[in-house]
Amino acid sequence: MLSARMSSVVLVCAFLAGGSPLQADTPLPIMPLPAHMVEGTGSFPIDGGFQIVFQGHTEPRLERARDRFLMNLTRETGILHWPASSVNQPQFVINTAEPSAEVEQLGEDESYRLEVAPARVLLSAPNPLGILHGLQTFLQLVQTSPQGFAVASMTIEDRPRFAWRGLMIDAGRHFMPLDVIRQTLDGMEAVKLNVFHWHLSEDQGFRVESKVFPLLQQKGSDGLYYTQDQIRDIIEYARDRGIRVIPEFDMPGHATSWFVGYPDLASGKGPYRIERKWGIFDPAMDPTREATYKFLDRFIGEMTALFPDAYFHIGGDECNGKEWQANSRITQYMREHGIKDNAALQAYFTGRVQKLVTKRGKITVGWDEVLQPDTPKDVVIQSWRGQDSLAQAALRGNRGILSAGYYIDLNEPASQHYAVDPLESATVKLTSEQQSNIMGGEATMWTEYVTPETIGSRIWPRTAAIAERLWSPKETNGIDSMYRRLAIVSRDLEYYGQTYRSVSERMLQRMIGDVDSSSLKVLASAVEPPKEYAREELGNYDSFTPLNRMVDAVPPESDCAREFRDVANRIAIGKATPSDWQQARQWLTLWRDNDSVLQRYLPQSALTAELVSVSHNLSMAAAIGLSALGSLENRETVSPSARQGQLSSLKSLEAPHAVLLDMIVPGVEVLVAATR
Template sequence: MDLGTRGVSVAVLAATVLLGHGGPVRAQPAAATATHDLMPAPARLAWQTGQLVVDARFTTASTGTADPRTESALARARGRLESQARVSLSPRPGGARATLVVEATGPGLAVQAAGEDESYTLTVTPKQARITAPNPLGVLRGLETFLQLARSEGGRTVVPAVTITDRPRFAWRGLLLDPCRRWEPLEVVKRTLDGMASVKLNVLHLHLSEDQGFRIESKVFPKLHQMGSDGLYYTQDQIRDVIAYARDRGIRVIPEFDMPGHSTSWLVGYPELGAVPGPFKLVREWGVFDNVLDPSREEVYTFLDRFLGEMAALFPDAYLHIGGDEVTPRQWDASAGVQDFMYRQGLNDQADFHAYFNKRLSEILTRHGKRMVGWDEILRPELPRSIVVESWRGPKALAEAARLGYDGILANGYYLDLLHPVAEHYLSDPIPADTTLTPEERRHVLGGEACMWGEFVGPENIDSRIWPRT
């Protein structure tokens, strides 16, 4: 099974299992109860009468605004339909009378953005299917819905007649991969992107630094990957390939470089960044460890400015994640230099010291054209409202951020490594029904993110951990 087929297969399984509809969707009159196994559920769906048959006469065409993503998506769709229907399908360039016609009425953004329009309309009749969207991104989402509708029935592949009008509830629908604790090669990342596209997830969060490994090439500071990775890291060319592969599927790629804690892999090659003298060794077990960067030293910010500038140029997305979670202050407490710095700066405790570091980081990232994202420990009212808070400790932290005017993302309740029942994930909602947030505060809730932490997964079992839960 090739990478694309495998990624799509597990994602489509998610659609079937999570919604509990294992049987085929049959063509129904419009008045019938609208049941389906689409993932995610579309905003509006109305069944019509009849079905469209996928056979050797089935053709595809793209009209409207030209975009390479549209043509690539149509080619992938034909491949999946050919595999399902066991027929050979051909495009019909410019053919408005093709069996499946997609039309983007306008262009997409040069760099896909959070909140970019993903809406589409899908109409299927017994003679033709048509997807219309404001941009190529909406076309991609509509094609995935069409492909989920296709099923085998009576020895044929058919698509039930239907009218769907759809747009996402949340702009941020993410999945975190952690290749630091257990290495995940490039083919795993790509087949995960295939699965994400199938269920319309739109953010790949790559956790690229940890106590156990630094997983990206730095040409400015090469000892980061040379000494901090055991030789297992993504080259910058591979990252560019991942970004292009993701964009082709309507997915943004956001890197995370965890600091000031979870930072042993930084310190193996550059011990001068630490709060205590080295040498340092990569951590070979799991947990929370004492090694931290030293925010009292100006050289640390000079280093981070150059490194983050390099990464900002590599990753085109407007957001960059700095971690900021689970900082153990013992080394700061033991450092005379840190204690003196805190006294001179009027910082009362380690929380103030951490906030000072985060404020300096946000200023660096702003200069490089990025918005800072961090786990909910970074939330402090003195930080600029441009930062984004990712809540792993609970929905209360997300609500607090929204009330303070910060954008936020919910990760709590979506930790895939914990193997919670699917029903438990469904009980988590970025904006629950009983929320007390005002309409204005709700606009700060960008969405949610499933987290596949890497302690107990590798290439051999990661698919079964991500899907069908995500």
């Protein structure tokens, strides 16, 4: 068994615990940080004795927002009763000037003013959107105090920096049930994201009921799709939370699931089947047949009637054109019409489809590939290629949305996402008028390597950092402050119904069976999934592959490993405190000794047998770290050959094992290098 001292370190280090204490230089323990705040005196008590009063415009959506607010306040404080009316009790006044649009519009006023005083809270906004945001800010401000729960007195005036603050979920590759979608929308409301981009068709599945073309879902979905009534319910659910719903139907590529039921849409001979692997596939719609546009005209008519938002996404990415080039009729059409290459043919297709969307009073959105010399200026470009590509679109007069840098499926750290700004281009300088063409950004959650069980841990809490980048002033960019507040928001998200932390803990327990999972959690605290697209090359995956291993259970970023790197850096430059030295030794000792506990259990399960080498390598890296730490503490000389041998060993330990990265290695490398 682990000693009591080591057990306490487990609680600090386990990846499920996560988080750092709020420090004095953190302005407010919330995300996104507001645009402007002035501190007051005293605090408003949260003791169940205040009432909520509506003034000005009222509507059922505001009443439902109040009920959600009180429910989340109960989860956060444990206080059950909130009186409908009381005499001489503090009041929470909600003052709304006027209604918002029936169908939310891009650029509506989302500002609010929150005044907190000991006897009263006043939340005022031009319309319900600001009220929804202000309620979330108040929830995050609730803190413990000597008198119980309270919110410090202050005045906040807040508004978003960008009008488009989105999250995309790909329901095509792995279908996401309605409860996952609703839970995600709840999280989006908490961090003030306002666009849910629903990717609804892919090579692996067509996910919406079409009454006009029923074979789309009957043959192209494996029975996993949303009915139109379910879609309407989600749209209403999202509107209640100030969130617009933008559908995406990918075309002309990534469309194999369309062709299973309607093969005449395709450019090849078929037969077509739902794809089970991941990647870019050759099948594509035939842009040269009028029948294609007649089909799409009816389909787009049906879907634009179902989705009320003004924006309609047509995809357009990663069409390789191979099926077009293999079709002699299509290549002849290109010659006869002066279409020089596949990009020009896709531009022709996009132009035709864009007219069908415009015909319904909607605005077309597409990925980078749809931007061609003759692309209409009212087509919105969503950029996965980067800020330079987005700036080029803005320079030409097209509006745009940035997703490059916000691909949360790539398991990159929150700091990397946080550093990406939609307006920062290395090569293109925009005027202020041209900058106004950049509407904001979207986090993107592609689902090759997530299931309904694991998607929450890939979205949260890192997406809160992206939400802050898109909401808060540009000058809000302190990485240390961001991480401290992200840990607090991660806890708050759990209060508000997000389950990613408990799911991860359950997955680890499932892997090891009835055995105490503490030692497995220690291992999990030190590893991360591979970054970017490395996982594609480290295993053979398809849509049936179980995603139930440690690589799926651990979060994309290890808080413990990151904090250890920070401590190692302070030690290396001579700025460490005594507690830094103690913490580093405790962590390294725990990681070194944990292997002896785990080796008794790991071989007993197929889910954990692959972790034998991972655990052993962690122990080896920690032992090297303890050796370097001892040399630094005692000011001992380490020979160049010994140091190089340690660094060489660490380099080999950096390689992925069981599709996992040992993330304490970088911190140990810092300590070893410092022994010079």
